[in-house]
Amino acid sequence: MNHLLNNLIVYNHLKEDPVLSAFAGICRLVESDGLDEMPSPAESEELRTLAFDSIHRIMEVATQYGFEENLWATYVTYQLMMDENPFALVHEKQSLQTGSASEFALRDCRFLMDLLHYDFSRLEEALSTDCFSVLTKYRTIRKHERMYFGNISHVVNDLTRKLSEADTPESFLDALSVFYQEYGVGMFGLNKAFRIRENADGTPELIxxxxxxxxxxxxxxxxxxxxxxxxxxxxxxxxxxxxxxxxxxxxxxxxxxxxxxxxxxxxxxxxxxxxxxxxxxxxxxxxxxxxxxxxxxxxxxxxxxxxxxxxxxxxxxxxxxxxxxxxxxxxxxxxxxxxxxxxxxxxxxxxxxxxxxxxxxxxxxxxxxxxxxxxxxxxxxxxTKPSFDEYHEIVRRLAQKHGITMTEEDLIAKANAWSVKKGGHTGRIAQQFINSLNPKL
CATH class of the missing domain: 3.40.50.300 (P-loop containing nucleotide triphosphate hydrolases)
Incomplete structure (x- = not known):
């Protein structure tokens, strides 16, 4: 794995990711050609701890973004989507153009395909664990939609499937290019809205x-x-x-x-x-x-x-x-x-x-x-504030949208009583009234 990351040019920043870097370090120690014997029990324990910490981090990201099935492949895909390299930025929201950068990117795709389909069998044997197999065949528990970035979950999982099915570097690069053209790259490509967070040192950050x-x-x-x-x-x-x-x-x-x-x-x-x-x-x-x-x-x-x-x-x-x-x-x-x-x-x-x-x-x-x-x-x-007739129409439309079953006469009577109680008849008050009828909202 260390060899794969070190050979990247366009996607060179991937080797700086803590998880990929940790896995590369473990693989370098376990799979070195010069290693005559398996790691000692103490060494294996230390490497297992490092591997488990990295797997835990992948699971955290998977929960945050709603990853499915092969969490390893999805994590690698997510890093590709977030890597704001010059090639990706140039092709953000526009079709792929040929040039030297495209040639370098195509070269990288050969190594990225191997990284996406990495064989962990020797690593599992050396560390006496099957966690990597579980990671690549993950059975996802259905999560409440508020637990993850639902608006980008399907995008990540869809691109993972396309990259996993790519059988040539050209088709791999094509799948990436389509993503860049449709969404862009980095957090601006995957998210709709952002706010400013002030870090501990007082510097601002967009999240x-x-x-x-x-x-x-x-x-x-x-x-x-x-x-x-x-x-x-x-x-x-x-x-x-x-x-x-x-x-x-x-x-x-x-x-x-x-x-x-x-x-x-x-x-x-x-x-x-x-x-x-x-x-x-x-x-x-x-x-x-x-x-x-x-x-x-x-x-x-x-x-x-x-x-x-x-x-x-x-x-x-x-x-x-x-x-x-x-x-x-x-x-x-x-x-x-x-x-x-x-x-x-x-x-x-x-x-x-x-x-x-x-x-x-x-x-x-x-x-x-x-x-x-x-x-x-x-x-x-x-x-401006709606008239009472407009307020009633808002109530009727919201009730229909949320499946409120009530006669129109009863609905309007209750809506009027609610408006008197709240001291107004705006769209917000109409929504609050509908919420009171349907606790699931």
């Missing part, structure tokens, strides 16, 4: 969001004009046409966030990705942009429930990124925000008093600076 709400435009009853505006703007963005940063504003619970989620689900196959960021993380916007500006995807930087108090200055970071910073915003990035406030920044009576004590000499300029933030959003989409 995937595993459990996403599976909603589409049909799940948002009404608001046809709003959905059409957001959809058309997003499609133009994906097609490289003129598009605008978008502010979805209006009453709470009217479907602003649902529209953004549905947009992501609708256009994910076309290369759309989303990064959720909160206002206290605006200082990390430059890091986010540096990570994604060269990738062959279109990114929405999403800010939910965006608003600022008069003492908060994070909006200055946002203004600089949206428009007016020294560096031009990359053309693969768009900003979508939702807010219950039209002007985003809280405005008080004193904000309009230029003559008050201890006021800024040019206070009106300060006010204009605050209010100008909304002008940086080229598309403003208003969401």
């Amino acid at each position: 995937p969001i595993s459990n996403l709400e599976n909603v589409n435009y049909d799940d948002l009853v009404g608001y046809e004009l709003q959905k059409e505006q957001v959809s058309a703007n997003t499609l133009a963005f994906l097609e490289g046409k003129a598009s605008n940063n978008t502010l979805l504003y209006g009453d709470a619970g009217t479907g602003k966030s649902t529209t953004v989620k549905a947009t992501l689900n609708e256009f994910f196959p076309k290369g759309l990705r989303l990064i959720e960021i909160y206002k206290h993380q605006f200082k990390d916007l430059s890091y986010v942009i540096s990570r994604i500006k060269t990738r062959n995807y279109k990114f929405i930087i999403y800010m939910d429930d965006l608003s600022f108090e008069d003492f908060e200055i994070e909006y200055k970071y946002l203004k600089a990124v949206i428009e007016g910073g020294f560096e031009t915003r990359p053309d693969n990035i768009l900003i979508y925000a939702t807010s219950n406030r039209r002007h985003l920044i809280r405005e008080t009576v004193s904000d309009r008093n230029d003559m008050g004590r201890d006021q800024d000499v040019h206070h009106s300029d300060t006010l204009e600076e605050k209010l100008s933030l909304v002008d940086r959003f080229g598309l403003n989409v208003l969401y």
